[in-house]
Amino acid sequence: MPAKKPRSLFRLTATITRAQFVGISICVFALLLAAWWIATANEWVRPLFLPSPPKVLARLGELAASGQLWQDASISIWRITVGFLISTAFALPIGVLIGCYKSWEAIVEPVVDFIRYMPVVAFVPLTILWTGTGDTQKYLIIWIGTFFQQVLLIMDNVKGVPWDFINLGRTLQMPERRILSRIVVPSAMPGIWDSLRISLGWAWTWLVVAELVAATSGMGYRITTAQRFFQTDLIIGYILLLGCFGLATDQAMKALGRRMFRYMAGR
Amino acid sequence: MPKLAITNLSKTFGAGPRAVTALQGVDLAIGDNEFLSLVGTSGCGKSTLLSIVAGLESHDEGEVLVDGVPVDGPGLDRGVVFQSYTLFPWLTARQNVEFALKEAGMRGKEAVDAARDHLKLVGLDGFADSYPRELSGGMKQRVAIARALSYRPKMLLMDEPFGALDALTRHHMQELLTRIWEQHRLTVLFITHDVEEAVYMSDRVAVMSNRPGRIKEIIDIDLERPRHYDLVASPRFQQLHRAVLDSIRAESIEVAQLGSALA
Numbered sequence: 001m002p003a004k005k006p007r008s009l010f011r012l013t014a015t016i017t018r019a020q021f022v023g024i025s026i027c028v029f030a031l032l033l034a035a036w037w038i039a040t041a042n043e044w045v046r047p048l049f050l051p052s053p054p055k056v057l058a059r060l061g062e063l064a065a066s067g068q069l070w071q072d073a074s075i076s077i078w079r080i081t082v083g084f085l086i087s088t089a090f091a092l093p094i095g096v097l098i099g100c101y102k103s104w105e106a107i108v109e110p111v112v113d114f115i116r117y118m119p120v121v122a123f124v125p126l127t128i129l130w131t132g133t134g135d136t137q138k139y140l141i142i143w144i145g146t147f148f149q150q151v152l153l154i155m156d157n158v159k160g161v162p163w164d165f166i167n168l169g170r171t172l173q174m175p176e177r178r179i180l181s182r183i184v185v186p187s188a189m190p191g192i193w194d195s196l197r198i199s200l201g202w203a204w205t206w207l208v209v210a211e212l213v214a215a216t217s218g219m220g221y222r223i224t225t226a227q228r229f230f231q232t233d234l235i236i237g238y239i240l241l242l243g244c245f246g247l248a249t250d251q252a253m254k255a256l257g258r259r260m261f262r263y264m265a266g267r
Numbered sequence: 268m269p270k271l272a273i274t275n276l277s278k279t280f281g282a283g284p285r286a287v288t289a290l291q292g293v294d295l296a297i298g299d300n301e302f303l304s305l306v307g308t309s310g311c312g313k314s315t316l317l318s319i320v321a322g323l324e325s326h327d328e329g330e331v332l333v334d335g336v337p338v339d340g341p342g343l344d345r346g347v348v349f350q351s352y353t354l355f356p357w358l359t360a361r362q363n364v365e366f367a368l369k370e371a372g373m374r375g376k377e378a379v380d381a382a383r384d385h386l387k388l389v390g391l392d393g394f395a396d397s398y399p400r401e402l403s404g405g406m407k408q409r410v411a412i413a414r415a416l417s418y419r420p421k422m423l424l425m426d427e428p429f430g431a432l433d434a435l436t437r438h439h440m441q442e443l444l445t446r447i448w449e450q451h452r453l454t455v456l457f458i459t460h461d462v463e464e465a466v467y468m469s470d471r472v473a474v475m476s477n478r479p480g481r482i483k484e485i486i487d488i489d490l491e492r493p494r495h496y497d498l499v500a501s502p503r504f505q506q507l508h509r510a511v512l513d514s515i516r517a518e519s520i521e522v523a524q525l526g527s528a529l530a
Contacts, residue, residue, distance in 0.1 A: 164349045167323050170341040172370040172418075182366075186357050263357050263398040 051233040059233040060241070068222075073241070076219040079135060080207045083142030084200055090143075091150035092192070098151070099158025100184060109155070116148040120206060124213045133214040138207065145206030150199045157191035158184060190261040197253040204246045268335055269296035270422060270454040271320065276329035277479075278315055289315045291479035293329070297422075300452040304465035304472045306511060308518050312480030313458045317426050320456060321347050333421065343371050346415035350427040352407040354399040360386060360406075361395040364414045371418035385413040388447060405436035412444065422454035429464065441467055442496060449493050462511050466504060467494065474514040477522055484514050 009016060016024075033053065039045055040052035047055070063069040098105040123144050131137045161184050169179035211220020219238050226234040276293040279286050289312040297303045305313045318324035320331055322341035331338040333345065341347075354363050364382040373381060386392050389409035399407055408428055415423055429437045445468050448455060459465050465472045469488050476483040488507055490498060498504050 162351060162353070164351045164353045165355070167321075167341075167349070168347070168353045169370075170323060171321060171343075171345065171347045172367055173341060173343055174370050178370075183355070187355065189357075261357075263400065 048230060048232060051236065056233045056237045056240070059231070060237040063234070063237075069241075072217070072219045072222045072238075073245075075217045076207060076211065077245070079138045079211075079218065080142065080203055082135075083139040083207065084146065084203045086139055087143045087147040087150060087199075087203070088196060091147050091154055095151045095154025095192075096158050096180075096185065096188070099155040099188070100180060105155070108151070112148050112151050115144075116152065120145040121209060124210065127210075128214050133216070137214065138210045138218075141210035142203050142206045145209075146199045146203045149202065150195065153195035153199065154188075154192050157188045157195055160191060161187045190257065190264055193253070193257045193260070197250060197257070200249055200253065201246055204242060204249075208242065270299045270301070270334065271295075271297040271456065272330075272332040272335075273316075273320070274330045274332075276316070276319065276326055276331065278312070278319060278324070278326045288479040290319075290326075290481070292481050295473060295482050297454055297456060300454055302448055302455045302457065302468060302470045304457045304459055304469040305475060306459055306462060306465050306472060306515060307475030307480065308477060308515060308522065309460060311475045311477055311518070313475050314426055316475075316480065317347075317424050317456065317458050321345055321424050323347075343418060344421040346418065346420035346423050348408070348411050348415050348423065348425045348428045350430045352399070352404065352411070352431075354402075354407050354410055356399050359396050359398055360391060360402065360410045363399070363410055364417050367414045368417055373418065381417050382413075385417040386410070388416070389413045389443065403436070404432050405440055408432065408440060409443070412447075416447075416451075416453075420453075422456065425455065425457045427458050427460070429461075430459070437461070437464065438496065444468065445494055462508060462515065463499065466490075466507050466511060467496075467499065472507075472511050474511060474518075477518050483518070486510055486514070 008014065009020070036050075037053050040047065040050055051059075060069065063072075094108060098108045120141065124141060127137045127140045127144075131140055165183050165187055166179055169183045174182065207218075208220040208223075211218040212224055215221040215224075219242060223235050223238050226232075226238075273293055273295040276290055277288070278290040279288045281287055293316060295303075295305075305316065307313050315324060319326045320338065322338050322345070354360070355366065358366060361382050364385055365378050368378040368381055383392065383395065386395050389412055391406060391409055391413065394402060394406060399410075402410065411428070429440045432440060441464055448468070457465070457468065466488055472486045472488060473482050474484045474486070475481070486507065490501075490503060490507070
């Protein structure tokens with residue numbers, strides 16, 4: 001008789017198949033949706049507080065048909081793209097620099113660490129004062145929210161490069177800058193990519209924060225105006241949509257990372 | 268003139284009351300095409316000594332001469348094999364070797380040929396296009412050895428290169444390195460804490476004292492070459508093995524006594 005295979009899905013270190021993983025994940029989503037549906041269908045909560053899934057979907061369909069949805073989404077997507085790229089463009093060189101050189105770390109790291117703990121939301125009134133309520137203010141909030149986190153994450157990625165990689169470069173008599181570009185950066189790249197992916201998730205939050213307070217367009221703005229008219233179906237629809245956008249960008253970056261860093265194990 | 272001459276070398280880490288003297292008055296000479304192993308208890312400073320010879324670490328006193336020229340930083344005349352796997356994961360085995368060759372100034376077909384030849388030398392010609400994650404620990408170190416040999420340094424510095432490998436793979440690697448060395452002859456400074464490994468491969472074994480490290484004793488390994496693994500069972504091998512072990516053991520006992528005296 002063959003040995004009995006341990007079948008429990010909930011055993012420490014137990015591995016499950018990809019199909020099982022996806023199946024479980026979908027089940028959880030379905031369960032949450034069902035709970036929402038049942039709660040609203042039986043009117044356990046007032047429709048004004050929590051509209052039913054069909055109602056939310058209908059509202060989204062309406063907005064999509066009128067072109068409003070696409071207009072709101074495209075503006076927000078544009079803002080997060082620009083804001084995130086500006087932030088990354090600053091964070092990459094500075095993060096690599098302070099990860100490599102202790103003196104630069106001493107100059108930059110304590111200040112960044114300090115600013116990092118300042119509440120981004122509190123900067124909103126100031127940024128409006130500085131730059132008005134246009135797109136620049138949105139970029140600025142996204143930048144404040146993501147740049148300081150990115151720098152520290154990238155610094156850690158660079159510090160994770162094995163010292164012997166650098167020593168090897170030295171024994172090959174490579175100049176410092178060449179060690180940096182040919183060894184340190186490629187070695188840190190998979191980690192940096194992950195850091196960017198994580199910080200992009202945060203950037204979505206800061207985008208909506210900026211749009212909620214002072215904007216005349218975008219998804220956050222639409223949510224604020226909906227609040228005035230008690231359009232909770234729109235608010236929930238947009239929140240779910242923002243979640244989908246976040247998930248989609250995350251998955252896209254993950255897939256791209258798998259392609260770019262195919263040489264790494266377990267990616 | 269010896270290939271490598273170390274005279275009165277000293278090295279202290281840190282300053283003040285927390286300073287640690289790693290090496291004090293180290294004298295060692297390695298002849299041309301000689302295979303010398305450096306053994307000692309852990310923390311005795313043998314890796315520090317190798318780092319200084321490699322030019323990766325500075326020293327406070329004394330001199331390190333390669334062919335009579337003082338060592339001033341790392342150089343292509345000294346190839347280093349590290350204990351940790353230092354293959355770049357984003358390059359294949361062949362590309363890893365070619366990386367070193369290109370940095371050493373070799374170009375085009377010459378570099379491609381040299382990379383292929385050296386991978387063949389370590390028996391990995393069938394794995395040239397494999398990425399490091401697809402290679403076992405022993406294979407990775409073979410690529411690292413191929414890489415260090417490929418640009419033809421005057422000497423090879425090896426810092427416990429087989430330390431992370433399992434016993435069986437270690438034996439294979441020792442035989443492989445011995446075969447390569449016996450055929451191609453070059454000067455090797457080999458750091459290890461495995462006495463059998465040191466005796467099996469070396470012309471001479473230098474035993475280091477406890478910290479601060481200095482050369483305590485040098486034992487000539489007068490076993491005939493080419494060497495095969497059967498040699499390990501021979502009485503002369505056992506005798507030499509014992510001599511080296513006793514020498515190190517005296518140091519470990521000293522450490523133990525020091526420990527109990529402090530307790």
